[in-house]
Amino acid sequence: MLKKEMVDALNKQINEELYSAYLYLSMAAWFDSIGLNGFSNWMMVQYKEETDHAMKFFNYLSQQGEPVKLMAIKEPPNSWESPLHAFEETLKHEQHITACINELVDLAEKLKDRATYNMLQWFIDEQVEEEANDREIIDILKLIDGSKNGLFMLDRELAQRQYTPEI
Ligand code: FEO
Numbered sequence: 321m322l323k324k325e326m327v328d329a330l331n332k333q334i335n336e337e338l339y340s341a342y343l344y345l346s347m348a349a350w351f352d353s354i355g356l357n358g359f360s361n362w363m364m365v366q367y368k369e370e371t372d373h374a375m376k377f378f379n380y381l382s383q384q385g386e387p388v389k390l391m392a393i394k395e396p397p398n399s400w401e402s403p404l405h406a407f408e409e410t411l412k413h414e415q416h417i418t419a420c421i422n423e424l425v426d427l428a429e430k431l432k433d434r435a436t437y438n439m440l441q442w443f444i445d446e447q448v449e450e451e452a453n454d455r456e457i458i459d460i461l462k463l464i465d466g467s468k469n470g471l472f473m474l475d476r477e478l479a480q481r482q483y484t485p486e487i
Contacts (some may be wrong), residue, residue: 322386323431329424330436331389334377336420341370343396343413347406350399356471358479359403362457365483366410372486373443379487380439403471404461411454418447446486 322330348363381388400406421443428437457474464470 322381322384322433322436326427326431326433326436327381327386329427330377330381330386331391333420333424334374334381334388335391335393336417337370337374337377338390338393339396340413340417341367341374342393344370344410346396346398347400347410350406351403356403356475358475358477359406362478362481365481368483369486373446375487376439376442380436384435402466404458407454407458407461411451411458414447414450414454418451421447 344363344366348360348367351357351360351363378388397409400409421440425437425440425444428434428440457478460470460474464474
């Protein structure tokens with residue numbers, strides 16, 4: 321049995337993860353609309369991973385016999401100034417999610433909730449990886465500096481990303 325404060329915080333995190341999914345789905349649509357199908361594929365994979373993250377919290381609450389409470393998902397933006405801008409916003413968003421995970425860890429420590437603390441360790445590692453992936457693409461986009469050839473090459477590379485279920 322979990323403390324109510326933790327149940328509420330985990331339900332809020334389901335919403336954060338579903339918003340992340342929604343944001344990346346919106347980016348996938350935008351990249352598709354400007355002809356960058358590889359970038360769109362990368363975002364589509366990200367969208368699926370985020371729904372997995374939400375389901376990890378969902379399943380954990382269910383396993384613990386606690387209620388899942390789904391909340392309204394806010395509307396994401398639907399266009400960005402450039403591919404670089406979209407990825408800078410992605411990194412900013414992931415830094416926000418990292419802060420959310422860190423707050424959950426702090427709460428688990430405060431409540432001496434060892435099961436939740438353990439479950440959250442996967443997310444700590446995942447956030448390091450997600451931020452690193454975004455930074456890598458941002459660095460390449462800065463090097464490319466808007467060159468059509470460079471964008472074309474990167475688009476082909478991002479088309480290779482494949483979804484591997486995380487749950
Ligand atoms: Fe589930 Fe990208 O944070």
